[in-house]
Amino acid sequence: MKITKDLTLFETIRSHPKAMEVLKSYDMSCSGCLAVMNENIEQGARRHGADLEKLLEDLNALFNDNSGGKPDDKSS
Numbered sequence: 260m261k262i263t264k265d266l267t268l269f270e271t272i273r274s275h276p277k278a279m280e281v282l283k284s285y286d287m288s289c290s291g292c293l294a295v296m297n298e299n300i301e302q303g304a305r306r307h308g309a310d311l312e313k314l315l316e317d318l319n320a321l322f323n324d325n326s327g328g329k330p331d332d333k334s335s
Contacts, residue, residue: 262318264301264311271300275321284317285309 260274268289272278282289287307289295294303300318304311 260322262300262315262322264304264315265299267297267299268295268303271318275318277321278318281314281317281321285314 262271262274266274268282268287272282272289272295279290282303285304285307287303287309289303294306298306300314301311303309304314
């Protein structure tokens with residue numbers, strides 16, 4: 260699967276068991292937020308001040324990573 264900026268956050272979370280971990284590493288705690296249903300990754304990244312290209316890279320790495328897809332901490 261290829262994660263793109265136009266995919267909704269809901270679709271992204273459902274796409275991979277560790278997608279939520281990646282989003283949280285960008286301070287995008289999407290659980291409990293109603294915007295997750297209609298907001299796409301680009302909108303969410305903009306709202307939270309996240310680097311869209313790096314976020315997409317990390318999300319797509321989940322599908323290419325054989326080590327379990329554990330994201331690095333992006334909060335530093």
